[in-house]
Amino acid sequence: MHGEATMTLDESKVIAEARAADDAARKAPGKRHARRPVWRALSVVAAIVAVGGVVAAVQLAPEGVVVASANSVLVSPVASAQDRVCPGPLTLLGLATDDPTLPATLGTTSIRLAGDEGGLEVEPVVASTPAADQQQALAPVRFTVPGLTEDGSPTAFAAAQTLELAQPSAGGFAATACRMPSAEQWLVGGSTAEGSSTQLVMVNSADQAADVRVTVSTADGVVQAPTIREIVVPASSREVVSLEGVAPDRGDLVVHVEAVSGSIISTLHQTRTSGATPSGIEIIGAQDAPSTSLAIVGVPSTSTASEAEGTLVLERGATLRVLAPGDEQTELTVDVRDAAGTALEPISLTIEGGRTTEIPLTGYPIGQYTLGIEASNPVVAAVQTTATATASDLAWYLPVPVLSDSQVVAVPNGPSPKLQLADADGVEKTATLIAEDGTETAVTIPANGTTSIDVEASREYRLEGLDRVSVQLAYAGDGQLAAIPSYAGNPLAEVITVYR
Known part of the structure; x- marks a missing residue:
């Protein structure tokens, strides 16, 4: 000894x-x-x-x-160069008249960057696609900045994209964070039920091929589909998998993507129609590894009537989709709190391991709510809701990580953007929001509550003084609904604990 x-x-x-x-x-x-x-x-x-x-x-x-x-x-590790890959516009199969098996994209994304952009490099992921810039793209695009600034401090960098469509085949609004490639991603969302279509889009921005395994789960367990167990995503390219061919007529999908070699970015591209009328789009970003504690911020309440003529109407209710990987039963508690931090009726249940569970979120007054999910085993989760006025749209709200210290936020174009800050540990917080022109705004976040702040589209912001706060960018307009979680501005330089 x-x-x-x-x-x-x-x-x-x-x-x-x-x-x-x-x-x-x-x-x-x-x-x-x-x-x-x-x-x-x-x-x-x-x-x-x-x-x-x-x-x-x-x-x-x-x-x-x-x-x-x-x-x-x-x-604190010394960070290497940082990549942010934006998934690009809505990607669908079956639109190309010469070859329906080839993927086609709809629309042009609006992109916004934030933070330290010295030494920025911009390049399309697929060389044959049109050139991209810092404001818009017709295909997936990669942004690279050094890991350190000129003064030797870690780079703070963020990127996000939005997409607005009004076409005969698809219409709605989507907002997505541009993330660093990784070896594992979980995607909660999408549907292949009647009127819906979902594609899994995997982007490899590296100069080496990535070997990928894909697992799709539903309420019946893992879908047995050998064709998606081994997929090669060539260097500087993307692969698109139609989930209709993997899990047809399912409205309870969870997708697990593992890169056996290399690293990729994965998203789900969902469209929905009502008859022949487009009724929503979403580009669903990946979330991190399963966790026993998750926060889903700013979920609009279920409602069937607007508060005033012309305002946003929520229909069909919001639904929480959750999966506990593995075989064990999991005890799940969903804590529901309004913006002031007041607790509403919680939800408690036991879910089966390896099977997707959908939980209706009904009976809450009009408003926005933050869900705190506590589980006896690690889970992944997301909430879907629908908005309509003169048009309809769908939105998926993802778990939002807890942030501290200083963070940057990119706000691409979109309707009525708001920053939502949610307390993560039951203590009132104060932070400072700094605009591009240096204007500072003090922000108070109630204990267990959520504060919403109007921000300007196509701008960047910095948040200072965060202390265990979840930050989300939310959009809402006439038939337009979306939200983007904020992630650490330099994850490669996050403090770690070394035990010896």
Whole structure:
């Protein structure tokens, strides 16, 4: 059994000085944009060297139980170059008259970037598609920035896209975050039931092919479809899979995408019609790994009547779709709170592992609600609702991660954009919203509540002073409804804990 090792004086001094400088930087007055914690400048290698030799102190308790007290240190990796891949316009199969099996896109996306854009590189993912820029694209596009700014601090960068369509084959509004490629994604949403169509679009922006496995789950369990178990997405290309051919007549889809080699971006492209009339589109982004705790922010309440003539009407109700991967039953509790943080009637149930469950969200007064989902096993989830006035649209609300410190938000074009900030731990919060022109607005978030702030389309914003707050960008207009979760501005430089 090893004893407890200690850091040398020099190693301790390095970490202590970095932490002290970090604390001083956070407390010092002055411009918020200039505050860059020194602690974040430490590299993984340097921090691990600083704690080299520190191991757990292990004791044998009198009752024979081994008790371990692990030493740890917070480490901020030095980030490599950051990629953001925008999925591009709505992608459908069957529209190309010369070859219906080829994917075709509808519309032009509006794109907005935010944060540190020094050294920005822009290129279409597929070389044969039209060139893209920082404002719009006709196909998937990749944006790359260095991991560090010129002063050596981590780059903060975000990108998002919106799409408005009014065509005979599809109509509505969609909004999607542009994400970093990864090896695993979960997509909750879509439908292949009558009047609906959903395509799985996988984009590989790298210069090497990606081997991908796709699993589709419904209320009956995993769909047995060998054709999607092994898919090769060539370098700098995209692959489109029609889910009608995988799981026909299903309104309860959850898709799991795993890149065995390489990394990709996956989205679900959904269209819906009522008879021959288009009644909604959505480009559904991927969410991170399953979790036992999720927050879905700003879900409009179910309603069948508008508060005033011409305002947005919600119909068919909102529905929570959830899946607990694996075979075990999962105890699920859904905490429903209004904007002020007041708790409404919660939902508690047991769901079967590996089978999609849909939960109607009905009986709540007109308003917007944040759902807190707690589960005994990790789950993925999303909420779908429908809006209509002179036209109809559908929207999927995804889990929103918890953010702290400073974050950037990109606001692409769209109707009446609002930033929604939700408290994540039951404590009243205050943050600062900074516009492009430097105007600052203090934002108070009630304990367990959600605050909505009007923002301008085609702009970028910075949020300072976040402390465990979920941030979402929401749009609502005449037959237009969508929301985009905000993600960390530099996930490759997020603080991690190293145990030795």
